[in-house]
Amino acid sequence: MTSTETLGGTRDAAGPARSDDLAAALLTAGARRDPYPFYARMRREDPVHRSPQGVWYLTRYADVEAALCDLRLSNDRDRMTRACSALGGDMKALSRLTERLGRVMTNTDPPDHARLRKLANRAFTARRVEALRDRVQEIVDRLIDEAVAAGPVMDLIEAVASPLPMSVVCELFGIPDEDRPRVKTWFRRFGRLSEDIGKSETAIDQYEEYLSGLIRQRRREPGDDLISALVATQSQDDRLTDSELLSTCFVLITAGDETTTHLIANGVLALLRHPDQLARLRADPDLTRRAVEELARYDTVTQAIVRVVAEDLEIGGRTLREGELVYLFLGATNRDPERFENPDRLDLTRPGNRHLSFGHGPHFCLGGPLAKLQAEVAVGTLVRRLPGLRLADGAVLDWRPNPLQRRLSALPLTHRP
Numbered sequence: 001m002t003s004t005e006t007l008g009g010t011r012d013a014a015g016p017a018r019s020d021d022l023a024a025a026l027l028t029a030g031a032r033r034d035p036y037p038f039y040a041r042m043r044r045e046d047p048v049h050r051s052p053q054g055v056w057y058l059t060r061y062a063d064v065e066a067a068l069c070d071l072r073l074s075n076d077r078d079r080m081t082r083a084c085s086a087l088g089g090d091m092k093a094l095s096r097l098t099e100r101l102g103r104v105m106t107n108t109d110p111p112d113h114a115r116l117r118k119l120a121n122r123a124f125t126a127r128r129v130e131a132l133r134d135r136v137q138e139i140v141d142r143l144i145d146e147a148v149a150a151g152p153v154m155d156l157i158e159a160v161a162s163p164l165p166m167s168v169v170c171e172l173f174g175i176p177d178e179d180r181p182r183v184k185t186w187f188r189r190f191g192r193l194s195e196d197i198g199k200s201e202t203a204i205d206q207y208e209e210y211l212s213g214l215i216r217q218r219r220r221e222p223g224d225d226l227i228s229a230l231v232a233t234q235s236q237d238d239r240l241t242d243s244e245l246l247s248t249c250f251v252l253i254t255a256g257d258e259t260t261t262h263l264i265a266n267g268v269l270a271l272l273r274h275p276d277q278l279a280r281l282r283a284d285p286d287l288t289r290r291a292v293e294e295l296a297r298y299d300t301v302t303q304a305i306v307r308v309v310a311e312d313l314e315i316g317g318r319t320l321r322e323g324e325l326v327y328l329f330l331g332a333t334n335r336d337p338e339r340f341e342n343p344d345r346l347d348l349t350r351p352g353n354r355h356l357s358f359g360h361g362p363h364f365c366l367g368g369p370l371a372k373l374q375a376e377v378a379v380g381t382l383v384r385r386l387p388g389l390r391l392a393d394g395a396v397l398d399w400r401p402n403p404l405q406r407r408l409s410a411l412p413l414t415h416r417p
Contacts, residue, residue: 026403033399035303035406036344039332048316055325056318057304059332061339061356063315067307067328069361074310083308083325120248120366124226129370132168136377139167144385148415153392156411157265160382164374165260169253172370174225175214182210187257204250211249226252252367259301260371262407264378267295269411271383272391274346281348281383288380291348292372295379297355298346303331304404305359330356331406386415 025031031038042049042059049057058064067073074080140160147159154160166187170180189203214227222228227249233240240248271278281291307326312319320326334355335343358368365371382389392412400407 027401031403032401033397035331035403036335039329039335043332043336048318050318055327056320057327057329058315059329059336060316061333061336064328064330064333064356065360067315067326068356068359068363070313072309072311072313073307073326075307075363076310079308079310079323080306083323117362117366120230120252124252124366126369128172128226128229129373132172132370133373133377135171136164136168136374137381139164140378140381144381148386152416153412153414156268156382156413157261157408158410160378161261161264161268161411164264164378165257165371168370168374169257172226173214173249173253174218174223174227179210183207186210187254207254208246208250211246211253215245215249258405258407259365259367260374262301262405263292263296263371263375265408265411266299266301266406267292267375267379268382268389268413269391269397269408270295270298270346271379272389272413277346277348278383281380282387285380285384287348288376288383289372290350290353292375292379293353293355294346294348294350295375296357296372297334297340297350297353299406300331300334300355300357301406302357302404303406304329306404327404330359388416389413 025038026035039059042057047058047060047063049059051057058067143160143163147154150159163184166180166184169175170183175183186203186207189199215231218225218228218231222231230240230245230248233245271281277291281287304327307328309320309322309324309326312321314320333339334357337343339354340350358365358371390413392414395412397411398409400409
């Protein structure tokens with residue numbers, strides 16, 4: 001047998017790749033700056049990759065799209081906890097958090113998942129999301145006004161992209177103004193889960209205690225907010241238990257915060273790096289909705305999601321065994337040339353843009369429409385109001401060290417020509 005180099009390891013000509021651990025490779029500085037060339041090589045040479053630890057990595061669009069609908073790949077909390085615990089280290093700590101979050105739609109399989117999602121859908125409606133558009137516009141305009149008044153340079157994440165979803169979520173759930181600084185602190189600790197699990201656990205404890213108090217208050221005095229709407233489902237025949245209600249509130253409030261923040265930040269950076277597309281958007285503001293879809297595809301915030309094998313199955317000629325973890329790399333699928341023409345090109349008018357940035361199948365992101373609404377308003381307003389927007393002189397971009405999320409630490413911009 002002859003061997004060829006592949007991904008820092010070797011591959012037998014007649015067999016699968018034997019490469020270094022993908023997770024370790026993705027933690028390198030080069031991969032953090034730009035993981036997409038690495039994904040391209042994985043798709044070509046080892047698209048169904050098994051790490052030395054026995055974890056699978058899928059990078060082809062067709063494989064991941066099918067996997068997201070395959071019930072043999074489970075999102076069940078108990079299965080996930082066992083699989084993470086077996087790997088030890090940080091994964092074992094992560095399993096504790098998974099277990100403590102309780103049973104909610106994001107960590108259950110059908111039929112429980114369908115029941116929980118249906119109940120959440122009763123409260124988290126498209127009408128409720130769209131009704132926020134004017135308020136989102138007011139918040140974005142205020143944040144931009146404050147940033148411009150503060151000086152010629154701003155960190156877009158600190159000034160606009162981070163406070164926007166925080167403000168929107170707090171209004172949607174009726175969180176009082178005086179409590180929002182505390183909630184913001186908790187959100188930031190959740191967002192650094194992979195960097196400090198201990199602080200994240202403490203923040204979860206504090207936040208759950210706070211949410212429990214809000215739920216009790218809404219039972220006594222219901223209002224026109226999402227917590228009240230979820231509490232109302234408990235009076236119906238098909239109802240949330242107290243534990244499910246708390247977990248559902250927790251997930252709905254926190255899930256879209258970091259995703260929305262970095263959808264905006266990654267999108268603005270992509271536009272600044274592609275001035276032809278930025279000019280196209282400025283010339284045609286009606287393109288904004290399609291632009292957000294392409295920005296979500298081009299530099300995906302959620303680079304990968306995790307499943308656990310519930311029943312042996314075959315993907316790409318490889319057999320995945322029960323109990324093994326599987327990473328589905330959404331960032332890689334969104335640059336797959338078998339699905340997207342010229343996938344490394346940013347094209348705001350791209351036709352048939354069925355990206356997987358918000359998932360697919362039963363677990364398609366419930367908060368996706370709200371995230372996209374906020375990105376549409378924020379990006380559209382920044383482009384319209386700040387014609388001189390560009391990267392600040394000497395700006396250094398630092399991507400946070402989590403290979404499952406594509407997130408900048410800061411995005412320094414100047415808004416003056």
